[in-house]
Amino acid sequence: MSDNASVQRARLPRPNVSAEQAARILREHYGLEGSIRELGSQQDRNYLIDTGASRFVLKIARAEYATVELEAQNAAMHHLAGLQNMPRVPVPLADGAGRHILALSLDGEDCQVRLLTYLDGAPLTRQHFLSTQAVSALGTLSAQIALGLRDFSHPGLDRDLQWDLRRAGPVALQLLGSVTDHARRDAIAKAMVAAVKHIRPLQAAFRTQPIHHDVTDDNVVSRRDRHGRFVPDGVIDFGDVMTGWLVADLAVTCASLLHHADGDPFFILPAIRAFHELYSLKEEELRALWPLVVARAVILVASSEQQLTIEPDNAYVLGNIDHERKIFEVANAVPFSLMEAAILQAVGMDAEKPLPPIGRLLPGIAPEDVRLTDLSVLSLDFVNDNWSDHEIDWKLLAKAAAETDVASTRYGEYRLSYTRLRSDRAPATCALHVDICLPAGAEAVAPFDATIARNGHHLVLVSDDMCLHVDGLDCPLEAGEAVTAGQPIGHVAGAAGAVGGLRLQLCRDADLVPPLFATPEQAAAWSMLCPSPSPLLGASVDAPAPHSAELLAMRQRSFARPQKNYYSNPPQIERGWKEHMFDVCGRAYLDMVNNVTILGHGHPRLARAVGRQWSLLNTNSRFHYAAVAEFSNRLAELAPEGLDTVFLVNSGSEANDLALRLAWAYAGARNIVSLLEAYHGWTVASDAVSTSIADNPRALETRPDWVHPVTAPNTYRGPFRGKDSTADYVGAVAKTLQHIDDSGTGLAGFICETVYGNAGGIPLPPGYLQQVYGMVRERGGVCIADEVQVGYGRLGHYFWGFEEQGVVPDIITVAKGMGNGQPLGTVITRREVADALEQEGYFFSSAGGSPVSCVVGMTVLDIMRDERLQENARETGDHLKARLEALGQRFPLVGTVHGMGLYLGLEFVRDRETLEPATEETAGICDRLLDLGVIMQPTGDHLNVLKIKPPLCLSRESADFFADMLEKVLSEGW
The missing domain is CATH 3.30.200.20 (Phosphorylase Kinase; domain 1)
Known part of the structure; x- marks a missing residue:
């Protein structure tokens, strides 16, 4: 045919x-x-x-x-x-x-x-988002089918189909007659011509075999993995099976993925890598892969346009044409040379091409005179948020040049100044060029034999294997003129004695005007096309590359394994500002989990106070200095009347450990009642009363006999539910207290978080603590309020969590946010309770209550007051909770929203009746949120609750961004 x-x-x-x-x-x-x-x-x-x-x-x-x-x-x-x-x-x-x-x-x-x-199974085509695992699995599946058909033969395989990419050029020409939109027809024709031009020199090396030729998102079925993600595992519709190019099979698969790519063609790379690992492709096939993807996109969109002229009501075509137009758009939005480099890198064939001979561009500038500026995330020249100034790079460059005459930015540097807050994708931060401040009038010469090309003031020196793009040069030469290496080509623009500026960029692709910056994901591929301009200056102007993977491996070698980190592939975070954190590639993340930094990151007032105190004195609290007296007094004033005595320690674990020791000493007994599903710390005593199996899978079987856990008063998924469950949960405590009474060993105390924080910010049943505290005190026990996570203004509506319950504890423990990251904790109690500890000797903490820690603590309180952070926690937290509750009306996975202020817990369930925890889905959601620029982690015994506890400076805009990104994940998948 x-x-x-x-x-x-x-x-x-x-x-x-x-x-x-x-x-x-x-x-x-x-x-x-x-x-x-x-x-x-x-x-x-x-x-x-x-x-x-x-x-x-x-x-x-x-x-x-x-x-x-x-x-x-x-x-x-x-x-x-x-x-x-x-x-x-x-x-x-x-x-x-x-x-x-x-x-x-x-x-x-x-x-x-x-x-x-x-x-059975769901097709991938209607899934807006596909995980990396799904994309990789589709590549593997495509390779499996290709391998399975390799030895298959049948006379019906030798057929002529419009989908055969071996005939893409002539078929496209035939189909174009049905495309009535002139602009679309011209774009289709231009794309096919370019694709064929790239394919033709390589196709002699392509292998031919029986192929499915339609392993696409529409023709596979998938099942959910343990994270609730769709992963393909079956292939349908063998209508296009034929003898064809092996690489065309993968091209068809890759093209089908592009409408899921959210505009990023690099999205397909995991599929290519997976295919190649199972069924190796030749270098020529890999170099032709992207042009074949473009050719497939052309045939898809042209064929659908034609089919609609035949059957305007074909629902299948109408349902797919938007996807196919998107595939065409993404396929033609990126240079062939870039995708070729990315594909070769993805499969490990990225041998770096040597640079051609390149001489110095500015022979009058000594290489040793070039001073490099630091515009990276770690730059000390970025103070507070001056990195957000759109002109900061030039200001810092000019400042450096004023001191040394010649200053340059660094190639390959990930610039903090190009970050974007509240962005669902990583911005282009990697510099593919350098900017140089130098004296105006400096002479420039051709660094290699070239032809002059011009676009206004933009000058390009074009050779067979390299182009130099220059801005800021006065060049008298006309476009088309040839120059030889070393020939003068102009002078740095500007008046004599003034400072001039040059922008330099090399590029291997003569058909390309390269971007000045690349996204972190695309930086490696772009650096193949746009190598460092260091040879032009005779000195290295390269920034050191991030070594996040090596550092993670180093951490895992020397850092104890029980000290876990967030995420299996974590970003390397090195800077923060308010509720934002920045990785070494300049990616900004919204920090929605960091209750340690209650003020936010990088607070200048706190930094100044700490720096001043460090320059004066830091020692232990046994010396007499003002800060420890002033801070202790401030803390006592924050507590209810009667709680007037303060211990200063380093952490919440130490605070709870000390609180338990105080209870033992004061009550003269050992038994402690605690709550199931709770976490209080890692020391021997605080760990003993912690029963969260998420933190310690063996927690329930390793409690010492002096610990008496009682039923968790979880009004959402506990044995007794709703606000009317108080009596039942109090009854459970009463039974345990009776058991202790019967033993005759006495009661030391009761410890609990005053809002059920570790379980996800769940409020205790109304009146619960009033009744429990009464029963404990009747027996001579001490009531300990663990406010480490939930107190100190985080709830917005209350400074202390126990205020919601209308009670006053005997001991308050605090840590985390009170130091904004500085090791700082406290125990606040009554004088007689504190004095009881002297029966066992004195108490001492080397760093607890040090001058620096006390200044930190007082400055945190001052800032919280002056910036109205508790009020912000209430107002922004209430707004955020309303946004999250609205998601529950749309998405069945949302079970409920716990908490108040900026301590919220969004609980995911697979069934709202049975409350089956959506543990794996929650993990997948957290991973997807990280990709979208949000740091979030699960909590609770079932790890199915988002623990939402950001810095109290969280803005309404950031709260909305978090809610928007969560809505995006729930809508599109993870």
């Missing part, structure tokens, strides 16, 4: 076969009856029948399609189904007469009919 005949056949409409006719075929020829609905198809009619016991697909093709081709499709399915380690595939079934293909005439229209088994 000729290319023209193939295109003509592709112009045929689908067979005109109704659901009633399909039902009759199924009943009369296959003995099947059940519910029927039509499935989409471009040129076939496909009907799904559900008999109740099984499901099947009836495929009806026009008679113009050769029977031998349909036989080849059936044979390919049987072949793959018989192999080991293959994805699931449909199996063709015979009718009552043993026929696998039926030739039928339906209302005068000749058709060919087949019946296939139905594969």
Whole structure:
């Protein structure tokens, strides 16, 4: 069949076969009856029948399609189904007469009919977001099918299809006549010409074999993995099986992914890497892969445009055309040379090409006179948030040049000044050029033989293998003039004695005007195309590359394994500002989990206070100095009347440990009542009363006999639910207290978080602490309020969590936010309780209450007051909670929203009746949020609660960004 005949056949409409006719075929020829609905198809009619016991697909093709081709499709399915380690595939079934293909005439229209088994699973095409795991799995699946078909043979494989990428150029030419939009037609034609130009020199090396040629997101079915992500595991629709280029099979798969890519063509790289790991491709095939993706995009969009002229109401085509236009748009939004470099890097074929000989551009500037500026995340020249000044780079460069005459920015540097707050994607921060401040009038010479090209003041020196882009040079030469290495080409623009500036960038691709900056993900590929301009200056102007992976490996070698880090592949965070954190590549993350930094990161007032105190004195609290007296007094004033005595320690664990010792000493007994699902610290005593199995999987079986855990008063998923559950939970405590009474060993005290923080910010039942505290005090016990996480203004509506319950504890423990990251904790109690400890000797903490720690603590309180952070926690927290509760009305996965202020817990469940925890889904959601620029972690015994506890300076804009990103994840997937 000729290319023209193939295109003509592709112009045929689908067979005109109704659901009633399909039902009759199924009943009369296959003995099947059940519910029927039509499935989409471009040129076939496909009907799904559900008999109740099984499901099947009836495929009806026009008679113009050769029977031998349909036989080849059936044979390919049987072949793959018989192999080991293959994805699931449909199996063709015979009718009552043993026929696998039926030739039928339906209302005068000749058709060919087949019946296939139905594969359960969801197609990927309607999933807006695909995880990296899903993309990689699709690449693996494509390779498995290609390997499985490698030794398959059938006469029906030698066919002419419009989808055959070996004929993409002529087919596109035929299809273009149906594209009525002139601008779209011109774009399609231009893209195909460029693709063919890149493919033709390489195609002699391409391998040919039987291929599926349609392993796409639309033609695979998937199942959810343990994280609730869709991962493909079955292939359907063998309608395009044929003999073709092996690499074309992968190109088709990659093209189908582009409408999921959110505009980023690098999205496909995991699929390429996975395919290549299983079925290695040759270098020529890999170099041609992206042009083949572009060619596939051309055929897709042109074919759909044509089909709509034939069948304007074809719902399948109408449903796909927006996707196909998006595929075309993404495929043509990036240079071929960039994608070639990225693909070769992805599979480990990225041998760096040596630079051609390049001389110095500015012979009058000594290399040792060039001073480099630091514009990285770690730069000391960035103070507070001056990095947000749009002109800060030039200001710092000019400042450096004023001191040394010549100053340059650094190539390959990830600039903090180009970060973007509250952005769902990493911005372009990696500099692919350098800017130089130097005396105006400095002479420039050609660094290599070249031809002059101009675009206004933008000058380009073009050679066969390198281009130099220059701005800021007065050059008298005309476009088209040839220059030789060392020939003068102009002077740095500017008046004599003034400071001038040059912008320099090298590029290997003469057809490209490269960007000045690249995103971190694309930086490696762009650096292949735009190498360092260091040779032009005779000195290195390169920034050191981040070594995050090496540092993580170093951490894992020397840092104790029980000290975990967030995320399996964590960003390297080295700077912060308010509620934002920055990694070494300049990516900004919204910190929604860091309750340690209650003021926010990088607070200048706190930094000044700490620096001043360090310059004066830092020692232990046994010396007499003002700060320890002043800070202790401030803390006592924050507590309810009667709690007038303060201990200063280093952490919440130490504070709770000390509180337990105080209870033992004061009560003269050992028994402590604590709550299940709680966490109080890591010291021996604080760990003993911690029962959270998320923090310690063996917590429930390793408690010492003096610890008496009682039922967690979890009003959402506990044994007693709702606000009316107080009596039941109090009753559980009463039983435990009675058991202690019966033992005759006495009660030391009761410890609990006053809002159930570790479980996700769940409020205690109304009146719970009033009744429990009363029962404990009746027995001479001490009531300990663990406010380490929930207190100190975080709840917004209350400074202390116990205020919500209307009680006053005997001991308050605090840490975390009170030092804004400085090791600082406190125990606030009554004088007689504190004095009881002297029976066991004196208490001492080397760093607890040091001058620096005390100044930190007082400055934190001053800033909280002056910046109204508790009020902000209330107002912004209430707004955020309302946004999160609104998500619960749309997404069944949202069970409820706990907490108040800026201590919230969003709990995910698979079923709102059974409250089955969505543990794996929560982990996947947190990972996706990180990709979108939000730091979030799960909490609770089931790790199914988002623990939302950001710095109290969180802005309303940031709260909305978090809610928006969470909505995006819940809508699109993770």
